[in-house]
Amino acid sequence: MRNIWFTLFGLLLISCQEEIVLDLKTVDPTPAIEGIWTNNGSMNQVKILYSKDYYDQELNPIIEDAVVSITNLNTDRVIPFIFSKQAKRYLPVNNLGGVIGDRYQLNVKIGENEYVSEGTMLPPPILDSIKYEFKERRFFREEGYYLTVFGKIPFETENNYRIRIIQNDTLKNSRFDYLLFDDSFGTSILDNGFELSGFPFAANDRIRLELYRLNTDAFNYLTQLVDLLFNDGGLFSPPPQNPKSNIKIKSGNGEVLGYFLVSPYLNEVVEIVPGE
Numbered sequence: 096m097r098n099i100w101f102t103l104f105g106l107l108l109i110s111c112q113e114e115i116v117l118d119l120k121t122v123d124p125t126p127a128i129e130g131i132w133t134n135n136g137s138m139n140q141v142k143i144l145y146s147k148d149y150y151d152q153e154l155n156p157i158i159e160d161a162v163v164s165i166t167n168l169n170t171d172r173v174i175p176f177i178f179s180k181q182a183k184r185y186l187p188v189n190n191l192g193g194v195i196g197d198r199y200q201l202n203v204k205i206g207e208n209e210y211v212s213e214g215t216m217l218p219p220p221i222l223d224s225i226k227y228e229f230k231e232r233r234f235f236r237e238e239g240y241y242l243t244v245f246g247k248i249p250f251e252t253e254n255n256y257r258i259r260i261i262q263n264d265t266l267k268n269s270r271f272d273y274l275l276f277d278d279s280f281g282t283s284i285l286d287n288g289f290e291l292s293g294f295p296f297a298a299n300d301r302i303r304l305e306l307y308r309l310n311t312d313a314f315n316y317l318t319q320l321v322d323l324l325f326n327d328g329g330l331f332s333p334p335p336q337n338p339k340s341n342i343k344i345k346s347g348n349g350e351v352l353g354y355f356l357v358s359p360y361l362n363e364v365v366e367i368v369p370g371e
Contacts, residue, residue, distance in 0.1 A: 126158065126210070128342055128353035130201045132165055133307075133360040134216060136190035141176055143185070143203065146352060157183055162204040168213070169197040193357070195219070201342070201355045208347030214310045214357030220256070220285065221247040222306055222361045227296070229369075239295025240367050244304065246285035254278035255314035260294060261303040267294070270324035275317055298369045307358040312341035316354040 124145035132139050141163050144155040163176035163185045176185040193199060193216045203210045223245045232238035248254060258274040260267045271293065276284065296302060309317070319338035342351050 123349070124156070125350050125352055126203075126205055126208075127155070128201075128203055128210060128351060128355070130165075130203075130212070130342075130353075130355040132193055132199055132201070132214070132216075132355070132357045134192045134195060135360040136187060136192035138360055139187050139190070139192060140182070141185040141201070141203070142183075143205070158205060160205075161185070162202075164202045166200045166202060167194070167197055168200055169194075195359055199357055202345075203342075206347075208349060209345040210342050210351050211345045212342040212355035214313065214341075214355055216357050216359060217253055217308050217310070218250070219308055219359035219361050220306065221249065222285075222363060223247070225304060225363050225365050226288075227365060227367055230295075236292070237295045239297060240300070241290060241292065241295060242302065242304070242365065243288040243290045244285060244306075245288050248278070248282040248285055250282070253308075253311065254282060255309040255311055257307045257309060257314075257317065258291075259305040259307070260291070261305070262296065263301055270321065273317065273321045273324075275314065275321065277314070296367055298367055300367045301364065302367070303362055303364045306361040307356070309356060309358055310341075313354055313356045313358075315339065316341060 124147065127144045127146055128141065129143075130141045143158040143161050143163075145158060147153065147155055159178050159180075161178075163178075165174045165176070165187070166172070167174070174191050175188050177188060178184070179186050195216050195218055198213060198215045201210075201212045226243050226245070227240045228243070229240050230236065230238070244258070255277050256275070258276075260272060260274070274291070276289075316338045323336070323338060337352055338354070340352055341354050344351055
């Protein structure tokens with residue numbers, strides 16, 4: 096009899112569940128700009144989209160008619176960008192890249208609104224080598240090959256870094272894949288070997304690691320973005336809000352989302368060969 100009552104109580108709980116759809120405020124579309132400027136011309140790009148409502152299932156509209164350029168503030172040289180329909184983003188003319196040590200300004204004009212952001216291309220750290228080792232499955236670790244990055248960070252300030260992982264030509268871009276680190280625990284993280292502990296790889300995988308040294312405002316944006324991606328909306332979670340953009344409105348009105356990243360570009364390719 097007791098088991099029957101438990102079953103009935105469970106059925107009542109299930110029957111009382113109801114999906115609640117929040118009546119969220121509708122806002123006008125806001126431009127979202129993502130600019131990447133490095134010393135490698137093939138990596139440089141600017142993506143511009145409009146934001147959309149939370150329940151909108153359509154893709155974010157792409158802005159194709161903006162006027163985009165980057166200015167070298169040390170030399171006053173202006174690098175124009177053109178929109179590529181194939182890549183769906185703006186690319187620099189002649190695949191031009193930046194110069195280490197120079198400061199750059201992103202300029203975007205959409206209709207009557209103009210947006211700007213600045214960043215310095217800081218010197219890169221030293222990337223010596225990448226080693227891999229097969230490790231068996233443990234309670235806290237999946238079986239697979241794990242990479243360890245060796246190098247040196249010779250700088251006393253502005254130590255903000257991101258590592259991107261491209262596995263077999265696919266960028267790992269989930270909320271778990273943002274590898275951001277600074278000098279909170281010193282600058283010897285690469286000297287002793289920095290193991291990518293959360294990323295097991297398989298035999299014959301081809302992995303490209305990209306290392307960026309970021310300006311503080313871009314690093315803070317990505318840190319806030321990761322916090323937002325892990326916000327589950329629970330009772331003890333802070334109210335979700337957009338990361339603070341380092342892009343400003345030069346003229347016009349409204350708001351702008353996104354960020355401008357200026358960084359040196361380092362990369363290393365590793366192929367997992369069993370037995371080596």
